[in-house]
Amino acid sequence: MVRNSAAPALEADLLPAITLCGRPLDRYLRALEEFHGWRAPGAVIGGFMVDWAQASLPPGLEADAIVETCHCLPDAVQLLTPCTFGNGWLKVLDWDKFALSLYDKKTLEGFRVWLDLTKARAFPEIYAWYMRLAPKKALPLEVLLDHIIRAGRGILSLAPVKITALHGKKEKGATAICPHCGEAYPLRQGATCLSCQGQGYWQGPGIRGQGSGLSWLESPAVYEKNRNVWSQAEG
Amino acid sequence: MVRNSAAPALEADLLPAITLCGRPLDRYLRALEEFHGWRAPGAVIGGFMVDWAQASLPPGLEADAIVETCHCLPDAVQLLTPCTFGNGWLKVLDWDKFALSLYDKKTLEGFRVWLDLTKARAFPEIYAWYMRLAPKKALPLEVLLDHIIRAGRGILSLAPVKITALHGKKEKGATAICPHCGEAYPLRQGATCLSCQGQGYWQGPGIRGQGSGLSWLESPAVYEKNRNVWSQAEG
Numbered sequence: 051m052v053r054n055s056a057a058p059a060l061e062a063d064l065l066p067a068i069t070l071c072g073r074p075l076d077r078y079l080r081a082l083e084e085f086h087g088w089r090a091p092g093a094v095i096g097g098f099m100v101d102w103a104q105a106s107l108p109p110g111l112e113a114d115a116i117v118e119t120c121h122c123l124p125d126a127v128q129l130l131t132p133c134t135f136g137n138g139w140l141k142v143l144d145w146d147k148f149a150l151s152l153y154d155k156k157t158l159e160g161f162r163v164w165l166d167l168t169k170a171r172a173f174p175e176i177y178a179w180y181m182r183l184a185p186k187k188a189l190p191l192e193v194l195l196d197h198i199i200r201a202g203r204g205i206l207s208l209a210p211v212k213i214t215a216l217h218g219k220k221e222k223g224a225t226a227i228c229p230h231c232g233e234a235y236p237l238r239q240g241a242t243c244l245s246c247q248g249q250g251y252w253q254g255p256g257i258r259g260q261g262s263g264l265s266w267l268e269s270p271a272v273y274e275k276n277r278n279v280w281s282q283a284e285g
Numbered sequence: 286m287v288r289n290s291a292a293p294a295l296e297a298d299l300l301p302a303i304t305l306c307g308r309p310l311d312r313y314l315r316a317l318e319e320f321h322g323w324r325a326p327g328a329v330i331g332g333f334m335v336d337w338a339q340a341s342l343p344p345g346l347e348a349d350a351i352v353e354t355c356h357c358l359p360d361a362v363q364l365l366t367p368c369t370f371g372n373g374w375l376k377v378l379d380w381d382k383f384a385l386s387l388y389d390k391k392t393l394e395g396f397r398v399w400l401d402l403t404k405a406r407a408f409p410e411i412y413a414w415y416m417r418l419a420p421k422k423a424l425p426l427e428v429l430l431d432h433i434i435r436a437g438r439g440i441l442s443l444a445p446v447k448i449t450a451l452h453g454k455k456e457k458g459a460t461a462i463c464p465h466c467g468e469a470y471p472l473r474q475g476a477t478c479l480s481c482q483g484q485g486y487w488q489g490p491g492i493r494g495q496g497s498g499l500s501w502l503e504s505p506a507v508y509e510k511n512r513n514v515w516s517q518a519e520g
Contacts, residue, residue, distance in 0.1 A: 085363075085369060086369055086371060086372050087367055087369075087372050087374075090372070093371060116486060118480075120370065120371070120373070120455065121371065121373070122371050122372075123371065124369075124370045124371040125369050125370065125371030125372065126371070128320075128363070128369070128370070128371070132322055134320060134321055134322075134359075134360050134363070135355065135359045135360065135363070135370045135377065136321060136328060136355070136356065136357050136358065136359040136360030136361070136363070137321050137322050137325070137357075137360065138355070138356070139322075142370065143486070145470070145471075145474075145478070145479055145480070146457060146460075146470065146471045147468055147469070147470055147478060147480065148468075148469065149468065151486075151487060162487060162489065164468055165468070165469070166467075166468075167462060167467060167468065167469060168467065180469065181460060181469065182457075182460065209489050209490060210489055210490070211487035211488065211489035212487060212488045212489060213486060213487050214485075214486060214487060214488055215485075215486040215487075216486045220355065220356075222381060222417075225381075225416060225417065227402060232401075232402060232403065233382055233383075233384065233399055233400070233401075233402065234382070234383065234400070234402060234415065234416065235380070235381060235382055236380075236381045239380075243380070243382060244380055245353075245380070245382065250449075250450075251351060251378070251386075251448060251449060251450040251451045252386060252397060252446035252447060252448050252449060253446065253447045253449055254397065254444050254445055254446035254447060255444055255445070
């Protein structure tokens with residue numbers, strides 16, 4: 051399905067002629083290398099997605115964003131809009147769907163853009179890459195990027211949407227001090243923080259009871275969790 | 286508890302003398318304004334957290350990151366390390382705990398840094414802000430930032446950790462085409478994608494059956510979900 055090489059290399063004068071959110075594409079590609087680490091194909095498609103959604107909104111509107119996958123697309127949004135993961139204007143669903151929405155936070159009206167497989171089928175290299183029908187090394191990155199940049203919006207669809215969930219600020223609720231680890235946590239999580247409930251992702255000597263006066267060695271539940279504690283002592 | 290004004294404004298010559306991950310603090314503050322939208326106190330503390338964790342790792346190590354809150358801290362990691370949300374090197378737990386870990390992805394050994402309330406109590410303005418004991422307007426941003434920058438690592442603790450979960454790449458598994466919306470989704474989610482199972486965050490005319498040949502109007506579950514469909518038609 052994948053033709054090797056196929057299209058000629060992208061002409062040097064074509065790149066600056068393409069813009070994403072008002073900025074030259076080659077500047078976006080450089081920003082991608084700097085921020086994302088490489089010109090990931092998904093993040094390049096994502097640039098066209100953000101550009102189309104943004105261009106469909108009223109000029110000057112600072113939209114909020116929802117992205118339907120953790121892979122690549124969040125970085126396209128973070129590079130091309132004021133929305134970041136840490137400022138709360140970007141929300142990410144771990145759905146592995148190649149789609150995103152930009153919307154007006156006041157009216158909740160906006161646009162969703164997605165990789166449209168019926169259109170992508172007309173670009174067999176891109177389709178094969180996205181659906182993982184061919185081994186990665188069968189299609190060099192430069193060739194795939196060339197196809198993606200030539201395709202532009204040609205593999206995407208856009209539709210108006212009204213956002214019905216996930217919008218607005220996350221309410222923090224009451225803050226408490228965990229009696230096991232002594233750190234602040236949201237009271238709604240229970241009598242101790244989630245980490246001290248056994249959902250933690252780490253082992254180490256850092257857990258110490260403070261509110262309760264217990265050290266972590268004296269707390270059976272935490273001790274159990276830390277039995278094979280990493281040997282290095284706290285600095 | 287909050288003393289208004291308190292410390293004198295940060296001397297202009299103090300700022301460039303402080304570095305975070307080898308870069309002058311004032312450059313970080315400007316990058317924060319550009320990327321995050323403002324010099325959010327949590328993101329400034331986050332800069333000191335990332336700096337301390339990074340400095341504790343072997344020089345030159347490109348660490349992976351885990352952050353324990355969606356608020357502010359993810360942007361400190363994204364600005365000061367190669368880890369971004371979209372490239373997969375940064376994982377975020379929605380735990381509302383002000384802590385992060387940087388670790389060696391090969392050995393899984395690293396360091397966790399957290400806001401240590403026992404130490405923060407010695408900085409009453411910062412403690413009151415973090416625990417929301419005082420109204421926001423009681424403490425102007427510039428004064429709070431001044432206290433935070435003077436405190437530096439003084440409100441933090443660091444401990445070695447061994448990462449036991451969340452590390453490594455997310456496996457994608459098999460991809461399928463949703464019979465309702467015609468978009469690609471991970472087969473593990475079921476017979477249709479999560480959005481078509483009713484977990485969607487939007488209403489609009491964009492849902493159309495493709496694999497099945499059904500339009501969204503003909504799919505009872507999806508029709509129900511879209512009954513109050515936004516009036517604007519698909520472009």
